[in-house]
Amino acid sequence: MSDHFDALWQAVLDGVASGALGCVEAQAPQERLVQEVAAVRGGIQKHSRRQPDKDAYPFLRVANVGRGTLDLGDVHEIELFDNEIDRYRLEAGDLLVVEGNGSPEQIGRAATWDGSIEDCVHQNHLIRVRPGPELRPEYLNLVWNSPTVAQRLRRAASSTSGLNTLSTRKLKELVIPVAALPAQNSLVEAANRAYARIVAGHRRVNDGLVHTTALRRALLSEAFIGGLVPQDPDDEPAEDLLKRIRAEREAADAERKAARRAATQAKRKNQPKRKVPAPADAPPPPAPTTDTPLPEGEQATLPLEFNA
Template identity: 60%
Template sequence: MSASRVEDGGGVGRAGLPEGWAWATLDDLAEVVGGVTKDSKRQSDPALPGVPYLRVANVQRMWLDLAEVTTIRVPAEAVERYRLQPGDVLMTEGGDRDKLGRGWIWEGQIDTCIHQNHVFRARITGSSIEPKLLALYLNSVARPWLEANAKQSVNLASISISKIKQLPIPVPPTAEQHRIATALDTRMARLYAIESKLRVTLDHVDRTWAAVLDAVATGCMPGVATSTLVDRPVETVAEVRGGIQKQSRRRPADNPYPFLRVANVGRGTLDLTDVHEVELFGDEIDRYRLEDGDLLVVEGNGSADQIGRAAIWRSEIKDCVHQNHLIRVRHGADLLPEYLEFVWNSPTMSRRLQKASVSTSGLYTLSTRKLKELELPVATREDQAALVTAAQIARAHLEQARDAAASALGHITALRNTLLAEAFSGRLVPQDAEDEPAEELLKRIRVEREVAEAERKAARKAARAGRKDKAETAAPPPARPDDTILTDGEQTTLPLEFNS
């Protein structure tokens, strides 16, 4: 296929290709299909066995997460139609922007596995392109095109199967594809090795910080001598109060105020990039206004390790209030606000919060009553100050290590993107004039497809003709036992019944 036949868009297909390369669409190179749609009525049919199937959650960018694969009940013909084969390239239809077109190669990890309708499957035709090259292209260079050609809302994006079939793909000669794949394997492996070490470093930073928080909560900070901490109910050292329930009457109109939600509160951090507003009435601002040093605690979460996470408020926004799913803990005279935050986010306190939050339904929820009764390790104010100072020094060092590792990860991502861009523009490995041009390969594939399609049409036509002939030559139905054979000219009589 010539470059002129491929629609440009989203930054793909604008540059010329090296000698011997050719443009194609995804539809030229592979059979692209959607997956099975879940029929809720069939899920209770015991006659249909459960079949493993991949969902969007299983299809990540450049890897497959098979830790939790669910099953679905579908007819046998659906299993055959959607059964995955080694070498199939899977890609997601959409969701949030990061999900758009992400995916990887199926290698037959599970026998008889199918895929859902929100996951597309590209089954490569012949040897048109190596599966790994196609998968890497979809996850890197093709992303701007996918985003430009997807239907998008504020935070979501999706691409139709008809549109993704039009994706322009630069196709190298087959021999060069092998050279590119080999070079990418070697260099990507080095990047992955460095990336893994950096992620281990970040994990070590997180675990070290958790240990520092626990040292504050237990009074066992190295280099800091403290007296024994005393467990005290939170209500004896702090004021606990709920927030404002969001209702239709509180849509911001005449008296709007900044309004913090659960999404704004992390563990030890506040994300204030998206702060909503709420309507207040009368003197509510005086009753609910946050004060410097208040601790905001998340009331509930589906994850046990996130329940009760908290962050300190430092008057970042004037006249700010909070929703009812956040609980405000305002420190008293016996507590330093920084000490309260460190202890609250420690593993020791997290275990207590989890125990207090478990409900009979298995959900994790907290209440102002539960928080008031919760036992909090309390040191003297002098010891609190010493523990906080030591923890802040440790945090400064750990943040330096985190920033360095995060910066290095950013460089790894940039290097990977550059490497893939070089690969799909013909600059990663040298060209060889002896290689068969990709256009010749694409011509053969087109001919093979046309022949296969003609054979399928002929087979369907023959099948229809066979059914018709069978119907026309079918023997007449056998005579009934009471049928009487009449001689020529004889007329049958019908039995008559008369009512007396």
């Protein structure tokens, strides 16, 4: 459910908790301790001796409990001893509460057990709240998951040690709003109607988005082939135009590549040749001379100077 529709549902839950949902006319609910209207009990701790063997039973974990929903796709088993099944067996209508979570927003989330698995038990990280005669299970589920009670659960879970967890004692001492039974029935029915409208609205919005996406694709397709407006028969067909544009782009790319290659070759050609330095042990070049070479067969004469 999107954020907008989830916000609508949260408002419905708070309407149930306050007793002021829609057209329901009821007295304001009374604030009651959980232990006054329900029985609270912890679950079974899993350890090596509990590996399923001779007396294995279905075993619900935190992963199976969402906020107001159950996920029974992966239910584990646990070994029970003596008459433990009689003490820990879940009954339809029991509220399963998550005692702790890494996210403070998820602490205390709960879902009502539907009894779909026979002889099912739960782990110690889930706390069972079994409603008494003053509570309708569906009403308790709605009130418990409302923002009003969720805030109270976060406050109850906080501690000076930094560990945010709940306990059976904390839940027994938690205060929740409890309406009279006739009002509970009316509030549950109103909440169910509101939920059906929210789900239907969400479905229509999703269908509209799918239809809009398909319509946009169809419009773009028609636009590319010129199907949105009447076409001039003398105009160039869209398919031929696209081919011509593609050919022009390819020719332009080829010209640019050729120009870059020519520029690179010209740059290399105009660069001066590098002089190779003579080896360090090479003999020095001959000294320059201004003497003019003599014709073959002649000898050079040396100037003589006489002193008087």
